[in-house]
Amino acid sequence: MGEAIVITSGKGGVGKTTTTVNIGTALALTGKSVALVDTDIGLRNLDVVMGLENRIIYDLVDVVEQQCKLSQALIRDKRFDCLVLLPAAQTKDKAAIDPSDMEEIVEELKRDYDYVLIDCPAGIEQGFKNAVAGADQSIVVSTPEVSAVRDADRIVGLLEQEDMDPPRLVVNRIRNHMMQNGDMLDVDEVVSTLAIELLGAVVDDDSVIKAANDGQPIAMDPDSKASIAYRNIARRINGESVPLMNFDDDKGVLKKVKKFFGIRA
Amino acid sequence: MTEKETRPPRVTIKGTRDGLTFILDDQCSYNELLTELHEKLSEEQYRLDHGPLVHVKLFLGKRYLDDQQIADLKEQISERKNIVIDDIRSDVITVEEAENRRKDSRVTRLAKIVRSGQVIEIRGDLLLLGDVNPGGTVRATGNIFILGALRGIAQAGISGDDRSIICAATMQPSQLRIADILRRAPEKGEKVEEERFEDLECAYVNGQFEMVLDQLQRVAKLRPELNDEWNVRTVDM
Structure with missing residues (x-):
């Protein structure tokens, strides 16, 4: 029996979909079987970021309306056999399904997959309620911006009322230089405000945007800092204890390595 | 008349620096109390209609008065134009009031x-x-x-x-x-x-x-x- 994890944020545009795709890919890299579910009905884009748009035949609403079997609607990823996507419908809206439908689908997916990642739409209305319905765990994505943190706080409050484990936090789009200048909230401030466990922090990396446009998840690229961050998050979800990445520039990392080996920098 | 002189008064009026204090007996019936209060206020020495404003405090002892009774009492005393009631104090409150105070x-x-x-x-x-x-x-x-x-x-x-x-x-x-x-x-x-x-x-x-x-x-x-x-x-x- 797998685990269902909803990925949510409240605010739009903070990187829920990117986070879902990359955590999913990174989990698949570790050999786990993963199903991604796009619940943003009417505004789907998980398939685009994964480069699977052209393969969609059936979608989530078709499954709910019993136009097809769940297995028929699942799209296998190009890169991993153990990674599948259940796309959202583009033509319907969020009222087309209700929380009990989601519970059923997620329950069925959990039987076959180690992880079911549910990409939640922005907002706190029907779409959010649907996405949260079947989840056992939750990940809240926020950027280090006051407005995103405010909405994340609201979401954490709502998630705490649900019958699931306490939510965990991913801070996305960190800009080192701005954080060091104090022009941006730093990760510690976000964590202390939200007072939930930090699952990982991802730097703002131009290659993330390029990769998303190419339909090639950044988590595939072993050199990108964002990719390493996502892989670390996946390992933490798997229960490994991985220290947080250092956000300083490379010199700092080198310093740390030297310090580790007892060499004076 | 003799009977009235032997039993303790139901309304005792004391003068203090801040005004008058009415100590009301808590054993007699409420009607008796009102009657005697009326009598007391009618007595010449307490005819205060023409004097300066007098501040009055009422002590009810262990008598409980509901809102209506307190209103009656106020009305009776306020017949004298220049009396101002500062405070009405009782040693007892209802269970409900006590519960409310506790909750507050x-x-x-x-x-x-x-x-x-x-x-x-x-x-x-x-x-x-x-x-x-x-x-x-x-x-x-x-x-x-x-x-x-x-x-x-x-x-x-x-x-x-x-x-x-x-x-x-x-x-x-x-x-x-x-x-x-x-x-x-x-x-x-x-x-x-x-x-x-x-x-x-x-x-x-x-x-x-x-x-x-x-x-x-x-x-x-x-x-x-x-x-x-x-x-x-x-x-x-």
Whole structure:
């Protein structure tokens, strides 16, 4: 029996979909079987970021309306056999399904997959309620911006009322230089405000945007800092204890390595 | 007449510096009491119609009067134009009143982070072990004590008690309200005249109906009524 994890944020545009795709890919890299579910009905884009748009035949609403079997609607990823996507419908809206439908689908997916990642739409209305319905765990994505943190706080409050484990936090789009200048909230401030466990922090990396446009998840690229961050998050979800990445520039990392080996920098 | 002289009076009137104190017998019937009060007030020495304003306090002893009876009593005494009733005091209250007072003065402990969009409402005092995040609201009929950071909205004395206070370990509220007096955080760049500490502060309403933020240590002087002295034992070495 797998685990269902909803990925949510409240605010739009903070990187829920990117986070879902990359955590999913990174989990698949570790050999786990993963199903991604796009619940943003009417505004789907998980398939685009994964480069699977052209393969969609059936979608989530078709499954709910019993136009097809769940297995028929699942799209296998190009890169991993153990990674599948259940796309959202583009033509319907969020009222087309209700929380009990989601519970059923997620329950069925959990039987076959180690992880079911549910990409939640922005907002706190029907779409959010649907996405949260079947989840056992939750990940809240926020950027280090006051407005995103405010909405994340609201979401954490709502998630705490649900019958699931306490939510965990991913801070996305960190800009080192701005954080060091104090022009941006730093990760510690976000964590202390939200007072939930930090699952990982991802730097703002131009290659993330390029990769998303190419339909090639950044988590595939072993050199990108964002990719390493996502892989670390996946390992933490798997229960490994991985220290947080250092956000300083490379010199700092080198310093740390030297310090580790007892060499004076 | 003889009977009246032997039994103790049902209404005893004493003069004090602040006015008159009426001590009313709590054993006789209510009607007897009213009758005698009427007689007393009709006596020549208490005919005060033409004198200066007299302030009167009533002591009911262990007699319980309901609202209607108190209104009757007030009306009877107020027949004398220049009498002002300052206070009506009784040694007894109903179980319901006692229960209400207990609820109003109770401290509710809450270990929680009050998050954006959440509103917590408390009857009595609130002791919050946690933060109030921006966009969160705590409301209490009594005082609010926050052992974490207050970054949202706190409203104390919501049923009108402007003696209520708001304390926080970290005081960075977006808005404070005590009874109907409001104060918001200064906008960025807005000039702030008073000295702020932000850590361990209390907010209270001063004599000019302005909300003031001050060091927590000042509370002892400002609100001595906060002390539950009956439950405190000071051990001297």
